[in-house]
Amino acid sequence: MSEVSAKRRKLTRTQVLLDAxxxxxxxxxxxxxxxxxxxxxxxxxxxxxxxxxxxxxxxxxxxxxxxxxxxxxxxxxxxxxxxxxxxxxxxxxxxxxxxxxxxxxxxxxxxxxxxxxxxxxxxxxxxxxxxxxxxxxxxxxxxxGSQKYCDVTISTGTRQFHVHKSIVAVQFEYFNKLFTTEMKEKHQSTCHISEIDDESMALVFDFIYTKKIWVNQDMLNDLLAVTDYFCMKEFSDEIENCIVEMISHNNCIDIWIAGIKFKKQILIQHAEQQICAHVFFIINSNQFRNIDQLYMEDFIKLIKGKVSDDQLMKCALLWIKHDMDKRMEKFEMFYDMIEPKSLSQSTWVLLINMKNLVSQNFAAAKAVIPYMRQFVPNAQTELALDTMYVMCQSGDVYSCDMSALKPKAFDNHSIFVPKWVKIKTADYNISKRSLPLIYGFEKLYAIDYDKAWSLRDANWQDEVRLTTRYSEGAVAFVGDTLYVASGTFNCKLESYKKDFSGQRTTQHSSMKYDRSCFALVPYDGYLFAIGCKRNTKPTSKNKRRQQPGLSVLPSVPIEVYTIKSNTWETLTLSGPDILNVKMYLVRQNRAYIVHGDDTIQVATFDLARRQWVTGMNAETGIVERCASLTLGFPDFGSCTMGPPLPANTFGSAASFGSGLFGR
The missing domain is CATH 3.30.710 (Potassium Channel Kv1.1; Chain A)
Incomplete structure (x- = not known):
């Protein structure tokens, strides 16, 4: 240990003096x-x-x-x-x-x-x-200077250092052995050490000769590695003393890892004190997300007991999410450290929303079972899923049979694993990729900026040109008519008959509210416009209002279009804000709306009674699981659900399930 550590002082904000x-x-x-x-x-x-x-x-x-x-x-x-x-x-x-x-x-x-x-x-x-x-x-x-008495040259490959063999050897064991054992260096005037960079090697020799050097703070961890390589305990201890004075909640994880690497107990001790004192700040920091897998288990063990199991699991999930492909295998280790019953709903939602993890890691899929079974009881449900179709952002189209996703798929011995099949490669005739999809008349339709395409004979066919350019709107089939609602401002509704013939059938009255990324849900002669892209600032046209006996209204309330009378009405309902609709499923008189940005949320709306259904049940549990598997598909762009397409559509297309799913 240096006897003059108290004399250490900073030269600048980025340099520090090592004085031994x-x-x-x-x-x-x-x-x-x-x-x-x-x-x-x-x-x-x-x-x-x-x-x-x-x-x-x-x-x-x-x-x-x-x-x-x-x-x-x-x-x-x-x-x-x-x-x-x-x-x-x-x-x-x-x-x-x-x-x-x-x-x-x-x-x-x-x-x-x-x-x-x-x-x-x-x-x-x-x-x-x-x-x-x-x-x-x-x-x-x-x-x-003259190097008159220098008798050995150390080469890094890009730079040579002329030194005195006795001076470096008597001070550090590495060089002592280098010059005295039967290594080839014993008989040569030049020794090659290519593992150390020029700057670090220069600092090493400066320290050997003067015992006093200025170094950049960001080099200290690298110099620890160098001193470990050269077995330079005195130099290493001086660096350790210096780093201890610099430990804070902003760098304690990196210093803790360095202490473990180089067996520096003082560094480990001081870094752990900072970690435990600032654990809530640290688990939300970039230095936490960048912890290498080799040290993550020890880190979790360190903070266990300092935070709840729920917080522990949440930070582990965030760490996995930062580099999913490489880290997902660590999930089982983390899950074994906590009591599943102690996890909050938000943590379960975070896990379920990590779609790649749940769909590709068996331990994660098995872990969601206790949570999902709360809402998917052993009793049978009549909800039946069909074939899910996904268009990737690249333009490729995949399908997957979701019909096996039943309550039994949450049993320990029969976990549902999706099997995706590519049914169409990207078509560069389409103006953009990841177009909204909708199933109808045994066809798959993609709604482009100014036209609707249908998938026939293994190709996208130009079906009809849209009069109003489509942008982040919604589409729905009612009978033999395609309804298209689009336009962020003054959202318009148009309809086209099944045979299309390239012409718009009718332009209907416009909605009262500006909206995009919403669901257009057909039911019994009505169209329900549910959700919007985001909350906006209240305006004279679109603002939150407090009704007697009700909670605050959603920012964009539900609008209902009556097809027969060509009129819109606004529902005055308390309920959730439906933001950024991903997809929806209609079953009998209920619409299951999947929405949200970072997390998947499922809201249930009773179309017959025109009211929100609170709580979760078997159906919402299945929809939530289906959504996590679908939205977690790599390069996901858009999706829809429907019966299997005819076999001759793709030649080798597989045959799948039944239902109506749309976006």
Whole structure:
């Protein structure tokens, strides 16, 4: 641990000082070199002799620091790292001076002139020994200057670093082993380390030589990885101390993961404190959504007990949703950690609305059973689904038999799994993709901007041109007549007979309310316009009104068109806001409206009594499940439901179910 962490200060908002200097003698460079000199002398590369006496030393330490030794090494012949001194008195003075330097002392000698500024450095320095500081400075100057005493080159592949083998080896075990084992690097003057980038490697050597460097804050985690690679505990501890001071709720997850990776218990401890203190902020943040799968289980275990099971499951689902394809396999692990009975309706709705998860992951499909069975009792229901047709945004059309989606499909041993079949590839004659679909007269129709297409002989056929251009409206068949309601402002209603003949039959009176993305539901000589795209600001024409004895009205109330009299009326009903209708199903006298943006909601409207039906039951449960499977189809654009199309329509088309579904 650094003894001067209190001295750490920020240079700018993006840089921080790493300062591992210490006044303690045992951490000085000369002391580390002395240990090598006293032990195996692995990196002592020069011997000074006189008769039978000798002194072993590290050439770069004295050659870079004292001009006397630089001259000595240059003028005297050096054979096999040996310098011979004939004068015994001179040899003794040199021996005493060298030993004192290794012990961290400077004893003046009349023949050995101290470097200029050395005494000033002694006086001015207050945070570490003057000798150690000066020695490091001289060595660092040599590697950036003449490189006279640099004896090894470290290459990253794109940059070379000239260093002193003994200096880097005595300070860090990685380089010690690199230069002393039987690795090829032992016998080479150049070592290749391609795993570390140039910038990080430069910082490593700056730290080795000076023990004090400025680094960008966003590099600290990367430097932890580098110090782990090089086994640089001192450098790693200093980075850890620095990161601890920077931990906040905005970065605690990234730091927690770094602590786990590099076994930094202090980082883990401080990061976990931040996580637990700000758990509700964190689970809604991007750093949470980006947690790697390797650490997600530990994270959930960490916050379990700090949040409810409901909140725990919700945050797990949001994490899965962020990268569905790669993370959906983790659902079962999360689900096993919680008590399903504790989940709120909003969490169940979130799960059901994760259509890809529920349709592709068996554990998720099985998990929704307890929730769905509350609304789908064992008793049989008369609701029967048919074939679902989906047009993708690419223009491809698929079908799926939904008739098997009954109450029994929620049993543990008979979970319904949809099987989608492509029945038509994209047709580039159509002006745009994902057109609204409707089934009628044993045909599939697509309503384009200014025309209606029908699918015949495996191709889209131009059936009729629309007088009013269609835009986010609704369509419905009543008998042999196609009704088209369109126009965001002053929504118009038009009708076309079955034979079409390319002409509009009738233009009917316009609706009173502006609406789009709504359902046009046919029933017993009436057309019900239900829903709109979004809530709008109240206007004189379309505003919320409070009626005596009723809750606030929906922003766009239901309008009913009487076909026989060509008149519209507005229903004054309290009920849900039906926004952005996805599809609807009519069964007997009830319309099941599927709507919403981020979540699937099913609202039931009694067409005969003209009132909303509250609560959920077997039918709404089945519709909700059908909708989650359909809207979760990859690249979903639009859909409709109807009986199987004739076999000759597509040649190889499969035969499916019965009913009337529309959008």
């Amino acid at each position: 200097r210490s006044d303690a003698p045992e951490f000085s460079l000369t002391n580390l070199l002395q240990r090598d000199r006293n032990d195996e002398q692995k990196f002592c590369d020069l011997t000074i002799t006189h008769d039978h006496e000798k002194i072993v030393l590290h050439r770069c330490l004295f050659g870079t620091t004292f001009s006397f030794f630089d001259d000595l090494f240059s003028k005297v012949a050096v054979d096999f790292g040996i310098v011979e001194i004939e004068d015994s008195n001179k040899f003794q003075r040199i021996k005493d001076f060298i030993n004192n330097i290794y012990e961290g002392r400077v004893v003046e000698d009349p023949e050995i002139i101290l470097p200029e500024g050395f005494e000033k450095a002694v006086v001015d320095d207050t945070d570490q020994s003057a000798l150690d500081k000066f020695v490091r400075h001289q060595l660092n100057s040599d590697r950036f």
